[in-house]
Amino acid sequence: MAQMNLLQAINNALDTVMAENDRAVCFGEDVGHFGGVFRATSGLQEKYGKNRCFNTPLVEQGVIGFANGLAAQGSTPIAEIQFADYIFPAFDQIVNESAKFRYRSGNEFDVGKLTIRTPYGGGIAGGLYHSQSPEAYFAHTPGLKLVVPRNPYQAKGLLLASIRDDNPVIFFEPKRLYRASVGEVPEEDYQLPLGKAEVVQQGSDITLLAWGAQMEIVEKAAELASADGISCEIIDLRTILPWDIETVANSVMKTGRFVVSQEAPLTAGFASEIAATIQQECFLHLEAPIARVCGMDTPYPLALEKEYVADHLKIYEAIKNSMTY
């Protein structure tokens, strides 16, 4: 085992795949020689050559269009979108093309080998165009898988699984944790399952659910609650689409209370899907309304970021409100 930060874990996963699969190709804006603006692809061009790791022109719809074609051809494209805030020019290529490629052709063609990596999320004083968490925009799209790791160990195992999964996957990387999150990561190859949530802390009073960078916020809130004698069960959703209803529902049936938190604005965020499904699955077990602790319904702010975010205090309040409902 080595100590790695989240960026290193990702770099390590990419290196692993490129070494084993000579049709794996990494590309995107500044991804080549420079290794990406966050350096996630650092060293890959040197090691695998310019044909397999390269800069693209500055055009997200082209990056994903190119990747779709390459995947349909049978290569393994791993495309980077520099910031998740800039994924929208590629929205059509992702939602109308990647997601529907196999279905529309009756399985004559598919882009299952496609993986899109993109840094997402706030907390870096980035304002409305360097802080977005756009996972919910894609969650309404059957055919896609959406994956978000919470730490370096998860990042490597989930990224390897995403690249090898035979469906197009968007892999959202919590950029606030790129260097901040450090942990033990095996040098060897391993995979973590897609579509499976993970119970990271057992508890009996209330279930807390989040994903990605929001996990550590939820854990902090759980600590506060625990000081009040509240026992929190904490779940990392890990895969947004298709999501693991069973693990979440089982937990809520046990605890009877449920708080779900996301960085993105409340309205039509993925927390809403979860709440809608869980109220249905666990109706007779719920002792309080499901609470969603989310960003406010505004663009992501800059100066007032601290006030805006779904921080541990807001989650803690929601826990207490639920307990005393």
Next chain:
Amino acid sequence: MAQMNLLQAINNALDTVMAENDRAVCFGEDVGHFGGVFRATSGLQEKYGKNRCFNTPLVEQGVIGFANGLAAQGSTPIAEIQFADYIFPAFDQIVNESAKFRYRSGNEFDVGKLTIRTPYGGGIAGGLYHSQSPEAYFAHTPGLKLVVPRNPYQAKGLLLASIRDDNPVIFFEPKRLYRASVGEVPEEDYQLPLGKAEVVQQGSDITLLAWGAQMEIVEKAAELASADGISCEIIDLRTILPWDIETVANSVMKTGRFVVSQEAPLTAGFASEIAATIQQECFLHLEAPIARVCGMDTPYPLALEKEYVADHLKIYEAIKNSMTY
């Protein structure tokens, strides 16, 4: 009052605005001389000239980019996207630009005068690229308003309000009803309020909610239920964003049961937002889980459309299940 179909009502609204406001401009693919592939802009170029009603090149991101600029300049652009399935190339211009224009500039600039019209929805044997109901993709975007009329009278009144509203509005037109839905429409100018749902039928046992073309399906289901002695309260949401929580919550508090139906796939659709909010607002009043009757989580099919859709029978079943829960 005149008898108009939904297309005529829209054409009439556009005519009304163009006559009163000489900075109102209609454009989009085939919108000019031909009057649009559905003929919604029929006659407008003849009447108001080529400068105010015109064909654009075939580029949705350009249509909306152009419209954003025109709105920022103080004109009143009414842009058409030929099918809602083809709105995604413009996703970035809508979600990152239109929606955030005023906020990011601190109100130095805005595109409040922008209206985007687009035909949406299934039931026309259109398959996965001529049947989508993409409203939920936009609903996660503070700054936008989303409006869907259910019939000609609503269409004229809501479109006039949308164009005159000082925020960017996407106006989704149920294309299945373009010619099928006919009704009395005043020749005069009138507006219907944005952000307000309408209770179209009072009832006491259960609340049914939908929007657009799905309204008539829900009404049909309510008729079946009524034969069983179930009294349905039926609400047309009309504005998806920002939505009228109060009207819906008040109804559900009264009836204690709630079915919401949408054409789009279930997961992360707007019905989920509604269910998540209503379980919270009405927790102690709910006598059964909130049911969502939606499209399946697949692309919109062609041959098996009948099986796929959220039809009146599926809604009827959901009503009965709720009543006997």
Next chain:
Amino acid sequence: MNTDIYSESPVVHQPAFIDGHSVEIPILKILKQDGSIYENATMPEIDQALATKTYKTLAFHRVLDERMVAAQRQGRISFYMAALGEEAASVGGAAGLKDQDMIMAQYREQGALMFRGFSLENFMNQMFSNEKDLGKGRQMPIHYGSNELNYMTISSPLGTQIPQAAGYAYGQKMQGLDAVTICYFGEGAASEGDFHAGLNMAAVHQSPVIFFCRNNGYAISTPSDEQYVGNGIASRGVGYGMKTLRIDGNDILAVIAAVQLAREYAVKEGKPVLIEAMSYRLGAHSTSDDPSGYRTREEEAKWQEHDPILRMKNWMLAQGWWDEAQETALFEKLRDDVLAAVKVSEKIDKPPVEDLITDVYDQAPPLLQSQFEQLKEHIKKYPDAYPFTAGRIK
């Protein structure tokens, strides 16, 4: 990068524009309408076998289009798109390629698929969305595709195949294959952002793609002079530093010659080429369209004189490779075959209800499976409401 950019251009000291029309792009013509060859013209590589196959494909194309437009009018199929008057672009394109080359088409290039040998039954089953459709009845008529024949399944959103072709061809080259990708699109679709993305990426990453623009004068009702300024889109090739060629799209020999040359270049140099074929959409945009709303009969009549199929026939006759008796027999047989095939295909069952959920993912996730189980229960409860599937549910 080259830092000495200043020195690459000639220097001037008076501000003056380069004119928007400063590149003159000639048009290649080999075959005249009367079947004779222009003097000094360079012929493509074509022998009697290839010529006959090409001509028979053109004939099949014409007949299928005619019959299916009629079938749509009779309400037998829901929708159709003919390529009347511009069949040479797709058929000639395929004739200039090798079978291993990938064809990524827009939707009006059924001719290329015919040339590759997609059977009449396959066409029919797709149009009738029945259970024998390779596409499992999921897309509107004319959205064909065949992995076996290297013909990418058609996707309705315009222009999306253009950057995809850049990526596909990049993969072919990385694997060292003797194969290129041809990417068809209309002059309307060439306005999409994806066009810019695809051509520039192919140029920069040196993908062996043949970008083939069918300039047929219209995008639905929008005439090309409301689509772009200038006399075509070939001049854009220069903006991407790409080899470019404009051809008479109704001249099958020019099409074949251009594609053969482009293929040779793309394989040898590993770089893209842009071909613009000038033609005219003689029929309606689709069966949902009525062109009398936006253009004159006179304009159409003028273009009728440039019929590419008649032109090839005249050449075949002149070569002694074809005669009127063969012509009559061929068209008669084609018409009969098509009619017979319609009758067979329209009776074939719809796809099984299982196909609602297959191919969304490689495997249906649990939620989708449970939606499907619910659906089956529901259908069993209301069999009359779902007559096509109720009887077939296990």
Next chain:
Amino acid sequence: MNTDIYSESPVVHQPAFIDGHSVEIPILKILKQDGSIYENATMPEIDQALATKTYKTLAFHRVLDERMVAAQRQGRISFYMAALGEEAASVGGAAGLKDQDMIMAQYREQGALMFRGFSLENFMNQMFSNEKDLGKGRQMPIHYGSNELNYMTISSPLGTQIPQAAGYAYGQKMQGLDAVTICYFGEGAASEGDFHAGLNMAAVHQSPVIFFCRNNGYAISTPSDEQYVGNGIASRGVGYGMKTLRIDGNDILAVIAAVQLAREYAVKEGKPVLIEAMSYRLGAHSTSDDPSGYRTREEEAKWQEHDPILRMKNWMLAQGWWDEAQETALFEKLRDDVLAAVKVSEKIDKPPVEDLITDVYDQAPPLLQSQFEQLKEHIKKYPDAYPFTAGRIK
């Protein structure tokens, strides 16, 4: 449409490519580095007053950039983007326009805003995201905007302003104003789909836009030869049938001359123009970037010799419009002013918490209002956690 498309092009009978580099686009140079004018060069309209204002703006630009890069290193602001070495493009652009013309910039054109008279305080307040920022502290440093000065607020997503400029200018023309729109973008952003959309739409709809490409050799780490094939993007103008001009972007007189000519044409003909200014980004992309990871010191050193500000200074000296004493005094004063302004702005309060919800819509909808009420209650409960706002909540 013109149905006789065949006849518009010269006809050939041998398949042969148009070469990707077939348009030769000269580069306009007026001013030499030593301050002298090229022989026979045509001067822009410029008198001492305009020249002095232009030069002072360049000086302000240089000083502000230097100081704010330093301020970022000291942790006083979070981010900055300098335009070192390419200041002439933005300052010269504004100098060639009229005040009523709209400027739609990418982000490296603060010089145009300086020329228009945006005050030092305004710049500072934006960078410190304080309550006096016209943008209400919502965007990262350097995302300036001013309605009064006709400078559209910067938006980070690249290329989006390009089709917007086409629309904005269309509106200006519809209203019959004596006004155009200038739209700046980098050679990197010119790869976006929105570039294609914007230029083509402006050409077709005849919008009076000056598209101004700052070709500074890099898009972050990506050199221009991995961005496009060829020696620049000017050749694309031809593809849109648009008047095009390439200039030495470090030659302030060439910039002014080109923009004056373009403005005259755009107003008179009501059509767009494309200008490509060749330059070099001498500094880092932004304060988050370190160019030593992707280019050599030698390359940078070579371009240092083309400093546009020094070049203009040399000309001003030669004209007798400027002297070294003025130079020293100006730079000293600018440095002092900037330092003083930093000290003032960094002490100004953050925007009030109300600004979290204003301007999302014209009026905050009920749900957003209730989220805000909840937030205020929450802050009151945990005042220590929200020190900047807790004391200011009513």
